[in-house]
Amino acid sequence: MDRLEQAFYVDAYLAADGPVVELGVGDGRLAVEAARRGCAMVGVDLSPAMLELCRARADRAGVIDRLTLLQADFRAFTLAEPAALIALPYHSLGHLLTLDAKREAIRHIHAQLRPGGRFVFDDFVVTPERLDRLRQVQLRATYRTAGGGEALLWVTSLVDEASQSMRVVTWEDELDADNSLHRRRYRFLSLSWLDPAEARQLLEQAGFTIESCYGDFDRTPFAAATAAEQIWVARKEMR
Ligand SMILES: C[S@@+](CC[C@H](N)C(=O)[O-])C[C@H]1O[C@@H](n2cnc3c(N)ncnc32)[C@H](O)[C@@H]1O
Known part of the structure; x- marks a missing residue:
């Protein structure tokens, strides 16, 4: 994958002021790199095999103590404390195949964030x-x-x-x-995949305020004609 994409997520993890969660953590490509650079991470994945690969990668990097792994669905994970940042990288919301399932996931993510916490995810731009x-x-x-x-x-x-x-x-x-x-x-x-109007609607319906939508991992503002990705940064309101 793209170096800019990795930098985008790892920098966001390191900048968060509180618990950081990666949903669909996979083999730990991003989470283990953030842990290597000092960030305590929670990784959530439905697949025991992927969690095992992630654990092995963290072991090799000597950062297993900075990683908490949970086997759970995007729609049903439970955190020990509300998160400052929840990320869902690499188009992974697309594993949920219906709009209802995505809506449920985004509502659940909102519920698992602390006030002021952020949700960051990307999706395909389909042309x-x-x-x-x-x-x-x-x-x-x-x-x-x-x-x-x-x-x-x-x-x-x-x-x-x-x-x-x-x-x-x-x-x-x-x-x-x-x-x-x-x-x-x-x-x-x-x-x-979601079209950008649907993504915006799901985020707003769940109670998020949209901070940014980028069209690439260089943070170019999203423009439908030129975007390579849709990358959303949404914030849960401070109460
Ligand atoms: C494309 S991989 C992304 C891995 C990692 N985030 C990265 O960027 O390298 C997607 C991951 O999401 C997991 N996954 C798919 N559907 C899921 C679900 N409903 N709940 C939790 N994890 C899921 C898969 O097992 C897989 O490890």
């Missing part, structure tokens, strides 16, 4: 050109497997514009010594 690219079959990488054979990694997406969702299909071809196909394995991932 016809981007959809065309997603629909193409792309060879992502070639590499050697553990057994020494050659492997090819492919990806394409089935896009359903009406429901603002896609099924990402990834497959790995392992080749024999004579370069014929030995084994093919598929993986599937469903993702959805």
